[in-house]
Amino acid sequence: MSRRHTTAVPTDCWYAVAPSSAVGRSLLAVRALDRPVVLYRRSEGGVVALEDRCAHRAYPLSAGTLVGDDVRCGLCGFVYDADGQCIAVPTQPNVPFGAHVASYPVQESDGIVWAWFGEPGRARLHRVPTLPWLADAGWATVGGEREVAAGYLLLHENFADVTQVPFVAPDISPVVLASPPPLDVVVTETTVALHREFPPAPLPDWQAQLLGASSSDEYATAQDAFFLSPAVWVDHWDVTAPDGGVARLRFTQLVTPTGPGRSRVAWAVSRDFAVDDEAAGSLCATLFDDYYARVFRAMETAQGVLDTDGPGPEVNVAADVAALKVRDIVLGMLAEESPGAAPVPTSNAPRITTRRARV
Amino acid sequence: MAGTITTVREHEGDLVVESADVVAEDVVALTLVDPDGDALPPWTPGAHVDLILEDGLVRQYSLCSDPADSRVIRVGVLKAPDSRGGSKFVHERITKGSTVRVRGPRNHFPLVASPRYIFIGGGIGITPMLPMIAEAEATGADWHLYYGGRSRASMGFLDELAKYGDKVTLVPQDEAGILDLATILGDPRDDTKVYVCGPEGLLGAVEAKCGAEWPAGSLHLERFAAKEIEAPAEGERSFELELAATGITITVPPDRSIFDVCQDAGISVMGSCHEGICGTCEQVVLEGEVDHRDSVLSESEKAANDAMMICVSRCKSDRLVLDL
DSSP: OOOOOOOOOOOEEEEEEEEGGSSSOOOEEEEEEEEEEEEOTTTTEEEEESSOOSSSSSGGGGGSETTEEEEEEEOOOOOTTTTEEEEEOTOOHHHHHOOBBEOOOOOEEEEEEEEOSGGGGGGGGGGOOOOOOGGGGTTTTEEEEEEEESHHHHHHHHHTTTTGHHHHHHTOGGGGSOOOOOEEEEEOSOOEEEEEEEEEEOOHHHHHHHOOOTOOOEEEEEEEEEEETTTTEEEEEEOOOOOOEEEEEEEEEEEEEEETEEEEEEEEEESSSSSSSSHHHHHHHHHHHHHHHHHHHHHHHHHHHHHHOOOOOOOOGHHHHHHHHHHHHHHHHHHHHHHHTOEEEEEEEESOOOOOOOO | GGTTTTEEEEEEEEEEEEEEEEETOOOOOOOOOOTOOOOOOOOOOOEEEEEEETTTTTEEEEBSOOOTTTEEEEEEOOOOOOOOOEEEEEEEETTTTTTEEEEEEEEESSSOOOOOEEEEEGGGGGGTTTHHHHHHHHHHHEEEEEEEEGGGGGGGTTHHGGGGGGGGEEHHHHHSSSSOOOHTTTTTTEEEEEESSSSSHHHHHHHHHHHSSSTTOOEEOOOOOOOOOOOTTTOOOOEEEETTTTTTTEEEEEEHHHHHHHHTTTTOOSSOOSSSSTTTEEEEESSEEEEOOSSSOOOHHHHHHHHEETTTEEESSSSSEEEE
16 A cells, blocks of 8 residues: 555556547557557458557658558558568568567457557456447437646546535536535445435536526435546436436546656546437537546646656545545556566655565 | 545445355355346456455455456355354355355455466465466466365366466375475576465465575465464553544554544544454554554565554554554
């Protein structure tokens, strides 16, 4: 157990690299875990993820051409197959021995392409989180993607603390958040779940508008939030109307570290009510694009403090237990991937203990 | 009171026994599923769960199924002759279709990345080794399993180990004697991790051998029974306990544990075994000289004085400050 922040990124995890709809029979460049990646679909439909840098000279393969199921470099003409092996070079008949680019295991589920950047053999042993609402016709989803100059762990710790919402976005915060009810935190080896029940209260304007509720109607709210992996945070936000009907919102945050202190976040807000209502969809899209922009700006500010002045001593309150459990899980993953490479403690930060790798 | 605002606990749920298979003499393997078919929480090799068998009867069992399988978990249970009740209950009262309350998973025996592994399983200690060797095999690591038991008939899961060929050495005591640790651990190397699980005699012998000859950090072991703890001759003493995050100070009397007084004060703390073996109640120490009495922390971790198991460990100084 530890209480220390880290910027190191666990690699034994499936990270979202693109929506399925963005990957086709052309070359798509993305960045993930501080490396360039090129994505495309084979003619039979399966997605390929390769290192996006020719083995010959510094040049992105994504700037080249897809030839059948192979990729040809747009600078030197080296050709790579879908496993990343170089299979032809234009200037000589024999292929340079061992010439290849990295090939990453890929899975596709719920409309998302996930890639594995850890030890390839371990990929099969880890599950991709299931997010069925993203691909279910009974739900309507709006979403977006933002590059954020903040580390993935800062973002998860923010998602773990919904009590920040009234301060970051007071205009849209549910009034019930101002005095949060008891928080129930449930942990497993690899996940953290939070549960809260808010007593009946009037809804904020946006939510009342979405639900067609009057400003005096009181709705009870149940919040369940889940750290599913370093790549995924999900919030369930279910409101119960005075007549007993339940309207469900699902907030999906796919966090992909792109470099030190940098992340790409794909966010999605799904609803199981007013599914065919275009006005509701555009209200959600506008509102939450603005909301996430504000959240991420706050996280960029926090990252700036860490970058400038380094990690310092931190005071924790009881409600931080969820965020601290997330840190524990991440630090445990890092210790398993690189035993002995635990971060060196800074002078004024609490000391790290790597008890999970015990003698 | 601040402590009533947040509660933290481990995942717990009722699972159904899909099958209860006798896999060796006195060894039953329970395959457990969610009654609604929901996905079970993810875990990694070395993880264990608590089976909550009846009031006050909680036992830890390693998971020995495939971590990629979200539908089932499996545990292996030896009917111990000196059973304190747990394994007897499982063998006599739990059958196909039974409902069992399961807490966890948690993992205090994680498989850390390494190019080489030596796995040593004694008796029912084979169970955590099964997912570990599957992972070692998947990553292409160079590994070998030594599996000792009383007799071939007492050794479970031999059919599942057959596919690994000569990477597995079976050592039934009635045919081949006990595990030859001098040979198995005779070549200390800094590129090799040693994983061992089994009876206390085996663990102690491996600890002694590795402690003397292997690089620090090589040995990883799991204990499911507490080491003997000697109480101080002069009797237990009381001390002041400051909970920094909560902002209160309370007294721990001689006859109460830190865990107990936290609970009495309404502070949400997790705990499971209350014997210092499961690691669930670990807390970060900010100040004070800890009197470690658990079987979880290594000697160097105890010396670091920055974490403790609050179910059994106490304080040598007059004041202890926890980040709680």
